[in-house]
Amino acid sequence: MSAAAFAIGVDLGGTNLRAGAVDASGAVLCRRSVPVGADKSAASVVRLVAAEVRAIADELAGTPAAIGCGIPGIVDAAGGIVQASPHFPLWNEEPMRERISAALSLPVTIDNDANCHALGEARCGAGRWHRNVICLTLGTGIGGGLILDGELFRGDRGYAGEVGHIVVEPEGEPCGCGGRGCLEQYAASHGFSVFARRLPEAQRTALVAAAGAPEGELTPEIMARLADEGNAVAQELWEEWGRYLGVGIATLVNTLGVMTFVIGGGIVRSWDKFIGAARASALSHTYPRHASELVFLKAELGDDAGIVGAALLERSSSIMAGRRIP
């Protein structure tokens, strides 16, 4: 075969499926995106994944050296099974690795989508020069992935990386996980509504009037506009937002001794509005010696991170480690 070697990475979301071919250096050679559609059954999704992989292989006129697929939910990567997925509620212990592999007659590797994003950013994106990297994706919630000693760390049953559920206020805001005071109630898009509720009434009323949106809908986009317009309360709430992020990062620094954080997600567009407060807050909660070591990096790969990471899965020895008897 004359085509250069490539792997195919698939990034399955609840709404869209993205896929691409990735070369050995981590560069994306081509990419495709299709809607998942209304039929969220495993059979339908398997057909869709297989069709996209075939379309890419045809486009490059070659056979992929490896195929990886990132899937939202609880994924047993070693077993190749999706235990449960919020976006695909019908799935229950679905053996997606085997099913996709059977549809393509090729070996396939699967993992959680946040793990794939983290692997992509850590190996081929902003974290590429670092051995230990924690990736945070800030959006509606906080996605996370841990690259420890150069490999994805999955924990027991693939549960690792739920950094949005670091407890920053034991009696704080209720969270969808059933707990309270989780980091993602503050340092994700919902946080501004929480902070606004704590403002003195006059400030809150003025903020809501300037926003042109009720208190519960103070999105990062609105808050960024207000801060850019010079609204001092909005600017202060961005700093508050950064302080919470820093507290969560401090706990990760102290626990894991990892100093490199890659931060992505749409909120990163407002990087300068929160990153100073986040850094100061993280340093105020860690040993002074960390001041010169802590590194915050902006994610570089954007929507490609999941594709690149999925394409790297087979090369990532940690899945083999997951099969090893200790």
Next chain:
Amino acid sequence: MSAAAFAIGVDLGGTNLRAGAVDASGAVLCRRSVPVGADKSAASVVRLVAAEVRAIADELAGTPAAIGCGIPGIVDAAGGIVQASPHFPLWNEEPMRERISAALSLPVTIDNDANCHALGEARCGAGRWHRNVICLTLGTGIGGGLILDGELFRGDRGYAGEVGHIVVEPEGEPCGCGGRGCLEQYAASHGFSVFARRLPEAQRTALVAAAGAPEGELTPEIMARLADEGNAVAQELWEEWGRYLGVGIATLVNTLGVMTFVIGGGIVRSWDKFIGAARASALSHTYPRHASELVFLKAELGDDAGIVGAALLERSSSIMAGRRIP
């Protein structure tokens, strides 16, 4: 040589040096303990370590297959260097591996003492059946060690495992690390004084009177006695103590996806007074599915954990991993 194979583990503390011979199953064949003495210079400590290792080798009439030494402080295990140690303030980037090795004319491995404790408990103690184990030693502070995918995880520059500095109250008690609201301000021996200060005055006065000690000296021993005597406030403070421990553990569960915790230290003598509240608190801050998976185990090896873990260091491939280029 006719003697069975053994390794020697050294557990260096600020006050005492403990050492022992450990066989391939992790059993301690013999142990010694000597005071460190007033001369805390590196040269003096190296002589002491070498003398103890020789005495054990002589007693067993054999040459140790490996020698490991756990040292309090910041230890670069891969480089064999003690960067700084609170108990040995004169040391600065001290190449202890090389120095001990030169004194004995034998290869030596060194690591942080809490890492050695964790390795001992995880491999040969309470955690022996588990692949991922987090060890917590509750005392004046909280010592910790992470065994991930069967190996010690050290993080960047050996900083991993400072689980006592998980931030549980961002604006809470000041901590020796320079931060505020660290877990070890609550779920270690000092916690009872913190909780007592928050009591209504009448309750606080009664508690201090029953304790026969000022508020700042409400040790776990005193609080255990009061709880055993049926003092309801003391019993409630033990539960409060457990709730904080549970919040810290929940953050570890959510972040690392590790479900097995080995808990040691003197406070474990009061296990039944806090463990129920700790478990309920941890579960209230994690996904419901973890209820059947979370395991709290009492440490089994006591003071031997550091010796056993140090003896296992050379066998632990993670030091090699620490030398690897990713």
